[in-house]
Structure formats: C-alpha cells, structure tokens
Amino acid sequence: MDHVEIFKALSNKTRLQILNWLKEPELNFPEQKQHAGFDHGVCVGQIQLKAGLTQSTVSEYLSVLQRAGLVKSKRVGQWTYYQRNEEAFEILSQMVRAEI
Template sequence: MLYICPMDIVEISKVLSNETRVNILKWLKDPESNFPPHQDIDHFDDGVCVGFIQDKTGLSQSTISTYLTAMQNADLIIPTRHGKWTYYRRNEKVIEAYINTLSKEL
C-alpha cells in the first residue's frame, strides 16, 4: 500500500477543485471512449497526448499544459514522451492511495 502524506490531501484536493482537471482524470480512465486513436501508436498504454486533451477541453494550449504540470507535480498523472508528443496517463496507485488516505484521515 502506497503511503500518502496527510498533508498531500490539501495539494491533491487543490487539483480536484477545478472541473476541467477532474474531467481530465475521468477521461483518462477510458481513453478509447473519450479520445480519437493516436496516429503514431495504436494504443493508449502511456495515456493520451496533450493535443487531444486540449481539443476536448476547448481551453488554450498553455492552460492545459499548466494543468497537466500541476497534476503531474501532485503525482496524479505520469508523462511519457514519444517523439514530438507527450502522453499522460493516470497514476492509479496515487489516486487509490489518496482515496484510502481520505477514508482513514478525513
């Protein structure tokens, strides 16, 4: 079981206090249903590229990049670079640990 510092509750809650960021996490649960197929690779094993996420939200590229960086800093998502593209996938262990921590601490 992954240990999440109780102080992280605040940091992760900050990420979840924005609807777009919550939606991104939800969409990444099921990329096949929520995004078109990638061109260079035929799977979503490393997640979804930034451009697709941006298109889906309708927000600017810089805003989405900022959001994804914040989510990555909170360890909620994991980036992988493939050529020109950065793919983001959920960090299931941290998400689960966060919910477990809430169950215990909150």
C-alpha cells in the first residue's frame, strides 16, 4: 500500500473520527445492535448519522479508508458493513517507527 495514500486518508478530521468510533462499535453505534449486531462491523447509515455529513460524503470517506487498507467492508443484503483492519494499524505503526 502506498504510504502517501495512507497518510492522505488520515489527513481528515471526520475520517479520523470514524476510525476512532469503529474502535468501539457497541459504545458508539448502539442502534447497530438492534439492526444486525456487530459481527461484520457497522453499516454506512449508522456512521452517517454519527458523522452528521451527507450519505454521499460518508460513503466516499469509507471508500477512501478502504482504498488505504485501513478498513474492511462486507456487503450483506442491501447493507455494507465496515470495520477497522487492525492489522493495517499494526503495520503502519511499525512503518512509522522504522521506515519513514
């Protein structure tokens, strides 16, 4: 994964917030429990509500995070669930320590 693309994905307050919210889905997206549980992550609509931006913007931001490898997604029916890719953060942490 391209380093610049990762850092660009992280260069936005809302996208950093989304990543942070996804650290504790149960806490930050309580409605998701009624909806479908947290097995595959949180659906776009829940994230959009919390972010307070338009649907198109949030969908685009999630794509940016995914292209950078920072989140994983899974389509189930009409919903797309997003969750953090923790391995990517571990690798990024090592990269910042040793490569940059």
